[in-house]
Amino acid sequence: MERNVMVVDDELDIRVTVKAVLGPRGFNVMLVESGAKCIEELENGFKGVILMDVMMPDMDGWATVREITNRGLQKGNIISMLTAKHEPDTDLEELAESVIYYVRKPFEPNELVAVVGEYCDLLVEMNGEGSND
Amino acid sequence: MNQQQVDMSTDADRLISDRGVPTTVKRYAPVVLVILTGIMLTSVSFQIVHKSDWSIIAAGLSFTGLIAVYLTMLVGRTSAIEKTVVNRTTELQNEIAQRKLAEKRLQGKNEELLATQDELREVNQHLEDRVSERTAAIEKLLKQKEDFVSQLGHDLRSPLTPLVGLVPMLREQQKDPESKELLDVIARNVDYMKHLVEKTLQLATISSMENASFDISKVRLSRAVDDLIKRKEYQFTQNNVTVENRIEQDVTVSADKLRLLEVFDNLASNAIKFMPRGGNLTFDTQVNGEFAIVNVSDTGIGISSVQMGHIFDEFYKADQSRHDLDSSGLGLTICRRIVEKHGGGIWAESEGLGSGTVFSFTIPLHVRAFGQDALCARQ
Numbered sequence: 001m002e003r004n005v006m007v008v009d010d011e012l013d014i015r016v017t018v019k020a021v022l023g024p025r026g027f028n029v030m031l032v033e034s035g036a037k038c039i040e041e042l043e044n045g046f047k048g049v050i051l052m053d054v055m056m057p058d059m060d061g062w063a064t065v066r067e068i069t070n071r072g073l074q075k076g077n078i079i080s081m082l083t084a085k086h087e088p089d090t091d092l093e094e095l096a097e098s099v100i101y102y103v104r105k106p107f108e109p110n111e112l113v114a115v116v117g118e119y120c121d122l123l124v125e126m127n128g129e130g131s132n133d
Numbered sequence: 134m135n136q137q138q139v140d141m142s143t144d145a146d147r148l149i150s151d152r153g154v155p156t157t158v159k160r161y162a163p164v165v166l167v168i169l170t171g172i173m174l175t176s177v178s179f180q181i182v183h184k185s186d187w188s189i190i191a192a193g194l195s196f197t198g199l200i201a202v203y204l205t206m207l208v209g210r211t212s213a214i215e216k217t218v219v220n221r222t223t224e225l226q227n228e229i230a231q232r233k234l235a236e237k238r239l240q241g242k243n244e245e246l247l248a249t250q251d252e253l254r255e256v257n258q259h260l261e262d263r264v265s266e267r268t269a270a271i272e273k274l275l276k277q278k279e280d281f282v283s284q285l286g287h288d289l290r291s292p293l294t295p296l297v298g299l300v301p302m303l304r305e306q307q308k309d310p311e312s313k314e315l316l317d318v319i320a321r322n323v324d325y326m327k328h329l330v331e332k333t334l335q336l337a338t339i340s341s342m343e344n345a346s347f348d349i350s351k352v353r354l355s356r357a358v359d360d361l362i363k364r365k366e367y368q369f370t371q372n373n374v375t376v377e378n379r380i381e382q383d384v385t386v387s388a389d390k391l392r393l394l395e396v397f398d399n400l401a402s403n404a405i406k407f408m409p410r411g412g413n414l415t416f417d418t419q420v421n422g423e424f425a426i427v428n429v430s431d432t433g434i435g436i437s438s439v440q441m442g443h444i445f446d447e448f449y450k451a452d453q454s455r456h457d458l459d460s461s462g463l464g465l466t467i468c469r470r471i472v473e474k475h476g477g478g479i480w481a482e483s484e485g486l487g488s489g490t491v492f493s494f495t496i497p498l499h500v501r502a503f504g505q506d507a508l509c510a511r512q
Contacts (some may be wrong), residue, residue: 084290105299
């Protein structure tokens with residue numbers, strides 16, 4: 001199964017960095033610059049791991065997750081927040097069912113590869129269980 | 134009132150006994166009375182004598198004399214009493230006037246006191262309002278500080294992300310040894326900046342945290358140290374450090390476990406750094422009243438007495454040239470802040486350079502609820 005990753009971040013440098021780290025390690029990396037674009041790609045049928053920046057203009061990361069959940073688009077995907085905040089966000093508690101973890105900025109390249117790899121494996125497992133049902 | 138009457142008669146008696154009968158009365162009243170009584174009695178006696186004899190006349194005259202003396206004294210006494218009554222009445226009137234005056238003054242004072250009380254109430258209310266305003270202002274400032282730290286964290290970490298992510302990749306891809314060396318320099322400095330930013334934000338976060346924000350729970354100290362040893366196993370092995378956990382199993386403390394682990398982590402990292410040729414790191418504890426004293430002992434290079442006075446200061450580095458890129462100078466400051474926020478204290482002891490160091494800190498023991506001892510012992 002393809003290891004799809006969507007990076008949702010308004011900062012170009014972050015998007016380029018994630019792609020540079022994950023691209024050569026066998027991940028298909030899609031880059032979008034806003035929550036609205038992310039929802040658009042999900043509506044178009046994207047399935048995979050979503051690395052969602054928290055602080056974005058217009059629609060921030062948490063608002064985007066809420067919209068994704070409201071539209072039922074989180075099914076078959078894993079959403080992980082990509083954040084530069086030090087302390088856990090209270091929104092994480094509210095949206096714990098939709099969001100599985102934080103990836104903190106700045107991240108070590110190997111650390112990012114390992115974490116996203118785990119998510120992809122988990123996604124395969126989840127989808128496998130889903131198809132058995 | 135009865136008491137006054139008693140006092141007045143006592144005074145009249147005293148006046149009589151002290152001064153005797155007033156001169157005018159003494160002088161004239163007996164004479165007048167004796168003459169009048171004598172004439173009256175003599176007249177009566179003569180009528181009787183006319184009928185009987187002279188002995189009866191003599192008796193009448195003696196009786197007349199006695200009555201005269203008695204009357205004289207009675208008049209004197211009455212006059213003294215009247216005078217005393219007049220004096221006492223005057224005194225009482227004066228006293229009443231004075232009392233009325235005092236009452237009036239008292240009333241004035243009462244009114245002043247009531248006015249002062251009102252003023253005080255107003256001042257108190259004003260102070261309470263000011264305290265509320267100041268509290269609200271402080272809360273607002275704390276919130277601003279928290280937001281500032283959060284925003285600063287975001288703004289410092291974000292530009293570090295491409296550096297931390299891309300520099301190691303470029304270094305790996307680089308074949309030219311000279312370029313690789315230059316990228317090593319960049320990588321080391323990027324790591325240092327990342328470390329410094331993390332520690333600075335960690336300190337700012339802990340400092341602005343209210344004590345109530347700590348997630349206090351029962352923590353088994355020996356287990357927390359075991360967790361730390363597992364987490365840092367690689368570093369201990371790489372640096373030839375032998376670790377021993379001598380903390381007894383039953384010592385439990387009330388602490389925020391993650392923050393406590395930060396203290397252990399910082400102290401262990403510090404010990405590793407100052408044991409460049411390897412050595413022993415020992416964790417043990419003693420119970421002292423309501424606190425556990427945790428000792429973290431190393432066999433490293435030790436601390437000089439000059440350094441000892443500064444090691445918990447912000448941004449203090451043992452390397453005074455400040456070229457040490459492995460240290461932010463904040464690790465021990467963070468330890469102190471965390472320990473103090475738990476109500477404990479932290480200190481270090483060293484026999485001097487080359488003699489190793491013992492870092493000790495106190496942390497409140499977990500208070501067992503009644504009947505929980507047996508349960509805790511089994512856990």
